[in-house]
Amino acid sequence: MNNLYLTIINQLDNGIILLDEQLNIQLWNDWLRKFTGQDESNVKGQHITQVIPRLNKEIYIRMFEQALSNKQKNFCSAAMHEYFIDGDGERTKKMRQNMLVRHIELDNQIYVMLEIHDVTNHYERIRKLNKSLQNSIGFTKSLERFAFYDSLTNLPNRKYIVDRIENLTEQEDAVFTLFFLDLNGFKSVNDNFGHTQGDQLLQMVAERCQQLTNDQSVFARLGGDEFVLLVENISSIEEHDEQIAKIHELLVEPFIIENESISISTSIGYACFPQDGVTVKQLLNIADRQMYLHKQKINDES
Numbered sequence: 001m002n003n004l005y006l007t008i009i010n011q012l013d014n015g016i017i018l019l020d021e022q023l024n025i026q027l028w029n030d031w032l033r034k035f036t037g038q039d040e041s042n043v044k045g046q047h048i049t050q051v052i053p054r055l056n057k058e059i060y061i062r063m064f065e066q067a068l069s070n071k072q073k074n075f076c077s078a079a080m081h082e083y084f085i086d087g088d089g090e091r092t093k094k095m096r097q098n099m100l101v102r103h104i105e106l107d108n109q110i111y112v113m114l115e116i117h118d119v120t121n122h123y124e125r126i127r128k129l130n131k132s133l134q135n136s137i138g139f140t141k142s143l144e145r146f147a148f149y150d151s152l153t154n155l156p157n158r159k160y161i162v163d164r165i166e167n168l169t170e171q172e173d174a175v176f177t178l179f180f181l182d183l184n185g186f187k188s189v190n191d192n193f194g195h196t197q198g199d200q201l202l203q204m205v206a207e208r209c210q211q212l213t214n215d216q217s218v219f220a221r222l223g224g225d226e227f228v229l230l231v232e233n234i235s236s237i238e239e240h241d242e243q244i245a246k247i248h249e250l251l252v253e254p255f256i257i258e259n260e261s262i263s264i265s266t267s268i269g270y271a272c273f274p275q276d277g278v279t280v281k282q283l284l285n286i287a288d289r290q291m292y293l294h295k296q297k298i299n300d301e302s
Contacts (some may be wrong), residue, residue, distance in 0.1 A: 005146055008058070009027065009259060010029050010030040010031075011027065011171065011289040012031060012118045013031065014031055014115055014116055014117030014118070015029060015031045015035065015085070015114070015115065015117075016029040016031070016032070016049070016113065016114070016115060016116075016211065017029075017032065017113070017114040017116070018104070018111050018112070018113055018114075019048055019064065019111060019112040019113075019114070020110075020111060021068055021109075021110055022047070023047055023048050023049075023061075023064055023109075024045055024046060024047055024048070024111070025043050025045065025051060026044065026045075026111065027040070027044075027046075028043050028044065029118075032085070032116070033086065034085065035087050035115040037087055038051070039208070045083055048064075048114075049262040052084065052085055053074075054084055063076075063101045064101065064112050065125050066101045067101050067102060067112045068103065068105070068112060070111055071103040071223075072094050073100070073101065073102045073103070074100075074101040074102070074281075075098070075100050075101075076096055076098065076099040076100075077098055078096035079100050081084070082095070082096055082097070083095060083096060083097045084099050084116060085097070085116060089285055095118045095119075096118070096119050097116050097117060097118060097119065098116070098117040098119050098250055099114060099115065099116055099117075100114070100115040101113075101114055102115070102119075105147065106146070106147050107147065107159075109161060110172050118283060129138060147159060148163075150220075150221045152199060152202060152203065153202055153203055153206035153221050154206070155206050155219060155220050155221045155227075156218055156219075156220040156221075157211070157220060157221060157222075158220070158221075158222050158223065160220060161217075161218065161220040161222070161228055162229060162280050164218060164230060165178065165230065165280045165283065166280060167271065167285050168232070168272075168273070169278060169279070169280075174216055174232075174273065174274075175232070175233055175234070175242075175272075175273065175274075176230060176231060176232040176233065176234070176272075176273050177230075177231050177234050177235070177239075177240060177270050177271070177272045177273070178228060178229075178230055178235070178270060178272075178273070178283045178284070179229040179230075179231070179243065179244070179247070179270045179287065180226070180227075180228055180268065180284070180287035180288050180290070180291040181226065181227040181229065181247065181266045181267070181268050181291070182225060182226050182227075182263065182266065182267050182269065182291050182292075182295060183205065183225040183230075183264055183265075183266050184265045184266060184267055184295065184298065185265070186201070186224075186264065187227040188200065188261060189201055189264070190214070190227045190238070193257070193258075193260060193262070197257050197258065197260070197262075200257050201255055201257060201262060201264065202221075202225065203258070204255045205227075205251065205255075206219075206221065206227075207262065208250045208251065209227065209229075209247065209251075210251065212229055212243075212246065212247070212250070216231065216232040217224045217229065217230060217232065218230050218235055228284075228287070229243070230258075231243060231298060232289075235272060241268060242269050243255040244270075247266065247268060248265070248266070249250045251266060252266060267291050267292075267294040267295035267298060268291055268294060269283075269286075269287045269288060269289065269290025269291030269292070269293065269294055270287050270290060271283040271284075271286035271290070272288040
């Protein structure tokens with residue numbers, strides 16, 4: 001998790017605990033440090049019940065397991081449970097606490113997120129719950145953006161495209177094509193102009209190729225100078241050729257970066273579902289291999 005999102009988490013006016021699939025603590029925010037007196041470095045990697053023994057009950061363990069396996073959200077009210085953690089830090093008074101248990105997916109990992117809210121004062125409770133709700137919504141959206149979109153280009157990332165393909169392969173009668181793109185000569189752009197200009201070029205390529213995205217297609221960045229275009233409901237050679245021609249057309253005009261004119265082209269391979277493969281790995285490998293053969297052909301001709 002990058003520094004931006006850690007900053008957001010540590011500014012929240014409630015406790016945030018992130019547990020991995022073994023229920024070991026992976027994140028412990030500043031609110032908890034101030035209230036409990038325990039730093040994240042002291043609790044990270046420990047089982048939640050070692051740090052908060054009160055949670056070593058069947059009702060809580062079941063909630064955590066439900067969040068992991070069924071994505072079930074659970075709410076524990078202060079009226080029933082009073083408190084979950086003891087104060088031993090800057091805030092020493094005992095407070096009534098609400099706890100929200102939810103499912104979180106980040107970087108292909110599954111977590112349980114616990115949110116602890118102070119509801120000691122009735123009026124403060126209303127204010128804090130409203131604020132917490134707003135923060136939680138914004139926080140969740142930020143996490144989703146972080147998990148599914150590339151920070152450099154704002155394009156959907158590998159996780160997004162993998163999830164989209166997996167969903168499609170589970171649909172009856174689904175037909176789609178995965179195009180794999182690799183920029184030709186990108187390394188020389190980095191070598192001759194610098195990585196900053198290289199990043200700007202990737203952003204410009206992404207901006208142009210976003211025109212390919214609609215309700216039935218998505219353009220995504222896998223990493224480096226590799227991109228993919230997923231297009232649903234196409235299967236004929238003519239449709240594939242037309243799509244490839246559109247991509248090349250978008251990249252014909254040179255890119256102007258710091259008064260330098262930079263021309264770039266792309267090698268493209270593709271794989272069709274279901275005839276070329278029925279899994280994400282199969283489709284990516286075949287499209288990648290076809291792209292590589294195309295690139296080799298260009299190199300041999302030059």
